[in-house]
Amino acid sequence: MPRLRAWFSRLAGLFQKDKRDAEMAEEMRAHVDLLIERNIAAGMLPHEARNAALRQFGGVERVKEIAREQRVWRWADEFLQDLRFGARMLFRSPGFSILAILCLTLGIGTNAAVFSWIEGILIRPYPLVAHQDRMFALGGTTRGATEGHGLSYPDFVDLEKNSMLFESFIVDRIVGTSLSVGDRAERASGGIVSANYFDALGVQPILGRGFRPEEGTGRNAHPVTVISYLTWQDRYKGDPEIIGKTQFFNGVQHTIIGVAPEKFHGTFIGYSFNFWVPTSMQETFDSTGYKLEDRGARWIESYAFLKPGVTRQQAQAELSAIAQRLENDFPETNRGQGFELFPLWKTPFNAVGNLSPTLAITTGVAFFVLLIACANVSNLLLARSLLRRHEMTMRLALGAGRRRLIKQLFTEGLLLSVIAAAGGIMVAYWCRNALVLVSPSRTPGITIDYPGQLDWRVLALSVAVCIGSTMLFALIPAIHASHVDLSGALKSEGSGVVGGSGRSRLRSVLVFVQVALSFVLIAGTGLLLRSLVQMQNSDPGFSTRNVVVSGADLFSAGYKPDRAKIFYEQMLERIRALPGVQSAALARVRPFSYAVYSSAPLEIEGYQPPRNEQVAADYNQVGEGYFSAIGIPIVEGREFTRNDDENAPPVAIVNETMAAKYWPEKNAIGQRLKVKDKWMEIVGVAKNANYRTKLENPMPFFYVPVRQDFFVQNGFIIRTEQSAAAIMNALAREIHALDPNLAPLDTISLQQQVDLMSYTQRLAAALLAIFGGMALFLASIGLYAVMSYSVSQGTRELGVRMALGAEAKDLLRLVISRGLRLTTAGIVIGAAAALLLTRLMGNLLYKVSPRDPIAFGAALIILIAVALVACFLPARRATRIDPARALRT
Amino acid sequence: MAKEKPDLVYGTLDMLILKALQHDPRHGLGIADRIQQMSKDILHVEQGSLYPALYRLEAQSWIKAKWGVSDNNRKARYYELTTAGRKQLTAEEEHWLRITKGIDLVLAGG
Numbered sequence: 001m002p003r004l005r006a007w008f009s010r011l012a013g014l015f016q017k018d019k020r021d022a023e024m025a026e027e028m029r030a031h032v033d034l035l036i037e038r039n040i041a042a043g044m045l046p047h048e049a050r051n052a053a054l055r056q057f058g059g060v061e062r063v064k065e066i067a068r069e070q071r072v073w074r075w076a077d078e079f080l081q082d083l084r085f086g087a088r089m090l091f092r093s094p095g096f097s098i099l100a101i102l103c104l105t106l107g108i109g110t111n112a113a114v115f116s117w118i119e120g121i122l123i124r125p126y127p128l129v130a131h132q133d134r135m136f137a138l139g140g141t142t143r144g145a146t147e148g149h150g151l152s153y154p155d156f157v158d159l160e161k162n163s164m165l166f167e168s169f170i171v172d173r174i175v176g177t178s179l180s181v182g183d184r185a186e187r188a189s190g191g192i193v194s195a196n197y198f199d200a201l202g203v204q205p206i207l208g209r210g211f212r213p214e215e216g217t218g219r220n221a222h223p224v225t226v227i228s229y230l231t232w233q234d235r236y237k238g239d240p241e242i243i244g245k246t247q248f249f250n251g252v253q254h255t256i257i258g259v260a261p262e263k264f265h266g267t268f269i270g271y272s273f274n275f276w277v278p279t280s281m282q283e284t285f286d287s288t289g290y291k292l293e294d295r296g297a298r299w300i301e302s303y304a305f306l307k308p309g310v311t312r313q314q315a316q317a318e319l320s321a322i323a324q325r326l327e328n329d330f331p332e333t334n335r336g337q338g339f340e341l342f343p344l345w346k347t348p349f350n351a352v353g354n355l356s357p358t359l360a361i362t363t364g365v366a367f368f369v370l371l372i373a374c375a376n377v378s379n380l381l382l383a384r385s386l387l388r389r390h391e392m393t394m395r396l397a398l399g400a401g402r403r404r405l406i407k408q409l410f411t412e413g414l415l416l417s418v419i420a421a422a423g424g425i426m427v428a429y430w431c432r433n434a435l436v437l438v439s440p441s442r443t444p445g446i447t448i449d450y451p452g453q454l455d456w457r458v459l460a461l462s463v464a465v466c467i468g469s470t471m472l473f474a475l476i477p478a479i480h481a482s483h484v485d486l487s488g489a490l491k492s493e494g495s496g497v498v499g500g501s502g503r504s505r506l507r508s509v510l511v512f513v514q515v516a517l518s519f520v521l522i523a524g525t526g527l528l529l530r531s532l533v534q535m536q537n538s539d540p541g542f543s544t545r546n547v548v549v550s551g552a553d554l555f556s557a558g559y560k561p562d563r564a565k566i567f568y569e570q571m572l573e574r575i576r577a578l579p580g581v582q583s584a585a586l587a588r589v590r591p592f593s594y595a596v597y598s599s600a601p602l603e604i605e606g607y608q609p610p611r612n613e614q615v616a617a618d619y620n621q622v623g624e625g626y627f628s629a630i631g632i633p634i635v636e637g638r639e640f641t642r643n644d645d646e647n648a649p650p651v652a653i654v655n656e657t658m659a660a661k662y663w664p665e666k667n668a669i670g671q672r673l674k675v676k677d678k679w680m681e682i683v684g685v686a687k688n689a690n691y692r693t694k695l696e697n698p699m700p701f702f703y704v705p706v707r708q709d710f711f712v713q714n715g716f717i718i719r720t721e722q723s724a725a726a727i728m729n730a731l732a733r734e735i736h737a738l739d740p741n742l743a744p745l746d747t748i749s750l751q752q753q754v755d756l757m758s759y760t761q762r763l764a765a766a767l768l769a770i771f772g773g774m775a776l777f778l779a780s781i782g783l784y785a786v787m788s789y790s791v792s793q794g795t796r797e798l799g800v801r802m803a804l805g806a807e808a809k810d811l812l813r814l815v816i817s818r819g820l821r822l823t824t825a826g827i828v829i830g831a832a833a834a835l836l837l838t839r840l841m842g843n844l845l846y847k848v849s850p851r852d853p854i855a856f857g858a859a860l861i862i863l864i865a866v867a868l869v870a871c872f873l874p875a876r877r878a879t880r881i882d883p884a885r886a887l888r889t
Numbered sequence: 890m891a892k893e894k895p896d897l898v899y900g901t902l903d904m905l906i907l908k909a910l911q912h913d914p915r916h917g918l919g920i921a922d923r924i925q926q927m928s929k930d931i932l933h934v935e936q937g938s939l940y941p942a943l944y945r946l947e948a949q950s951w952i953k954a955k956w957g958v959s960d961n962n963r964k965a966r967y968y969e970l971t972t973a974g975r976k977q978l979t980a981e982e983e984h985w986l987r988i989t990k991g992i993d994l995v996l997a998g999g
Binding site for chain 1: 916917918936937940944959961963964965966
């Protein structure tokens with residue numbers, strides 16, 4: 001305890017400094033007075049007595065000073081002193097301070113922003129959800145397959161029943177529906193969730209209630225919904241009496257039983273959900289049928305909460321054991337099926353999978369920017385420490401300790417970075433939702449949500465970055481400054497050859513590092529931009545120009561197949577009759593959309609698959625005229641026609657990859673394959689195309705006539721010279737004419753649809769371009785600073801050269817070549833580093849080698865150009881030196 | 890660190906101050922007088938090191954100070970030992986005895 005009390009008394013002393021000083025003075029005066037009295041008593045005259053007493057006591061001020069050092073908490077006292085002094089120094093050279101703070105703000109700000117994205121998207125993505133550290137995504141696996149899938153509802157229920165290590169499992173399957181808003185249809189996204197959803201997440205509806213256990217089961221038995229805060233505000237104007245009111249979803253009247261809290265957006269990265277319904281309503285929201293009792297239908301996206309203290313490995317072992325049992329009990333549906341837990345940042349079924357490599361790269365880039373900023377500030381400090389060398393020398397000569405000097409310089413650095421960190425956190429705050437801005441605009445009504453999170457972890461990390469960067473940028477100058485050779489420095493004062501070569505070498509190293517780091521960033525940016533261009537230019541296998549895609553949400557409107565068939569028949573006629581429309585066709589899934597292609601195990605006549613191989617392929621249901629409308633050439637055979645309907649023999653068209661795989665050396669036309677117990681005859685071979693993204697590898701794919709495998713939900717593929725915007729109104733009019741309650745869905749050009757899917761590459765390129773630009777800017781400041789410094793240091797030398805007859809252009813060449821030497825060295829190292837690092841970008845690059853010479857060449861040219869400019873200005877100044885003055889200095 | 894005069898063994902001033910305060914509270918000059926008197930005029934406390942030492946001891950909570958009035962009616966700051974100070978004094982005395990005994994033995998053995 002005494003120790004603690006001592007600490008407090010020191011602390012108190014620190015803050016009551018003035019009072020304590022006064023007390024001390026009084027005490028010493030009393031002491032001296034006593035001495036005087038004693039001297040008088042001994043027979044001295046009063047003024048003699050006083051002088052003697054003062055002599056006896058020693059210098060009052062000196063004693064006070066020593067005592068002060070003893071008394072207060074010395075370190076903190078000095079720190080405050082340094083802080084005050086540092087602040088004065090910053091104010092004295094505002095140009096330097098602003099530049100340094102700006103550099104650091106950029107560096108710390110980018111890092112804080114990236115941390116906040118990582119925290120908000122990857123680590124703790126779901127605001128208000130409790131125990132996210134124990135929350136894992138749960139998916140299904142098939143032995144031997146690389147792609148995972150969902151869970152079936154019966155399997156899910158068995159997991160819940162049989163596991164011991166889990167606190168809870170939740171179902172969360174994203175669904176979309178259309179809500180009418182005046183004469184527009186607006187998409188809304190929602191989740192089919194298990195009844196325990198809100199309880200398991202620890203999210204309490206702010207109005208009404210969550211789901212009750214019995215509401216999870218019973219086919220379509222519980223049409224109840226919890227709506228999001230935003231939906232409540234926008235669609236229902238914040239109606240306080242909302243609970244108990246109803247809303248039609250997909251033709252079924254749902255009772256609104258709850259409103260979720262404002263900050264709760266659901267558990268799906270990328271979208272902010274509008275509503276939630278219990279699993280019992282699955283059939284209402286899934287156009288492909290009732291699945292709650294089908295163990296083979298794997299549609300559930302799921303999360304699991306582990307019990308406290310359980311590791312992922314233990315939990316995974318238990319899941320695998322359960323999967324094994326299910327495999328034995330239900331061999332037809334569960335052979336080779338397993339379960340897999342994923343950390344949230346690897347969630348396989350939302351946007352995280354796309355974003356995490358981008359964010360990983362962004363983290364690296366942000367760190368680079370910070371390094372460059374630190375190198376810059378370090379440089380600035382070095383330059384300034386030269387100006388302050390006189391001060392440092394003086395202080396050393398007067399007996400200040402070197403440690404004290406280093407501490408002083410460190411404190412100044414810390415002051416800089418604390419100010420910068422405050423600025424940086426503000427930058428991060430503004431940028432927290434910036435990812436949404438660079439993300440593509442999508443369907444109206446759907447809220448894109450990439451929340452940055454500025455919680456205490458991000459703040460703590462930022463503080464760590466701040467301290468770490470102070471160490472980085474202040475350490476070298478501080479040590480340097482304190483190693484002034486006293487006699488040497490005093491002697492050479494003012495002679496002009498100061499600083500020593502060591503210091504300028506150090507600064508050269510800093511520039512060299514900056515150039516190297518910038519090179520990596522610029523080359524990386526170049527690679528991504530090249531990928532984007534390549535991707536833009538690459539042929540997806542269908543025409544993206546002059547094709548518009550649209551649709552109407554018949555499923556949400558409650559259409560049954562018969563009525564939908566009539567609607568499509570009439571609608572296509574009307575579309576084809578529109579001015580400027582060349583052709584139109586139906587397709588269940590539009591290429592590059594988020595809808596899922598059908599997929600089925602296949603049996604192929606005459607093809608004996610190797611053991612363990614499951615023959616399967618994705619397929620699409622398309623209408624007559626599809627291939628000509630979308631521009632996929634038929635290389636053999638024929639396209640589908642009106643006559644390929646439900647009464648005609650089933651037919652299919654395969655793509656080239658599929659034809660080559662199953663009927664090599666044979667003509668595929670006339671061959672047969674069996675899909676879902678139906679034999680189909682192949683009537684055509686279509687050219688390969690991309691189906692989901694341009695990044696995919698060629699895969700077997702086939703088409704069946706929409707009339708022979710009909711679903712209520714289909715899209716329109718329209719070949720027209722008109723723009724999507726121009727045709728949108730006409731489409732709306734025609735749809736209204738057929739059914740006043742319907743409205744067209746997002747009508748966009750096929751090119752736009754394709755662009756949506758390159759979102760990740762765009763995002764990465766945008767981020768890298770921004771950060772790379774900042775890095776370049778910082779590096780050029782650094783280069784400029786060093787060049788002007790070295791020119792000013794070399795004034796004398798340049799003067800001698802001029803006096804000996806060198807001309808302005810010689811000097812110019814001399815200075816610029818020095819600068820370029822420095823830059824070139826940086827570029828060489830940068831290029832080597834870039835060659836190593838760009839390989840990590842692998843899956844973000846498209847048809848561009850990680851060593852693409854164009855990207856590397858561009859980086860080279862940009863850096864040389866920047867270096868030339870940065871060197872030219874100081875070099876020109878050098879040529880204007882008056883030799884006589886230069887020599888005198 | 891305050892520099893101490895060579896006539897005081899380095900580091901012993903704190904102990905001497907504690908000892909001087911063992912029985913009665915004293916002010917600064919009183920402490921110096923007491924040490925001089927107890928040492929039969931061998932030890933003189935340099936005033937310049939007295940106060941730093943006092944503040945050091947106070948910061949350690951071994952002594953505490955309050956304002957009082959001196960014998961001749963002057964205001965003065967009086968120091969007295971705290972419980973922790975007493976313990977510290979005992980510890981330092983023991984330590985000192987051990988050291989000096991050791992040194993004596995070494996010197997006697999020469």
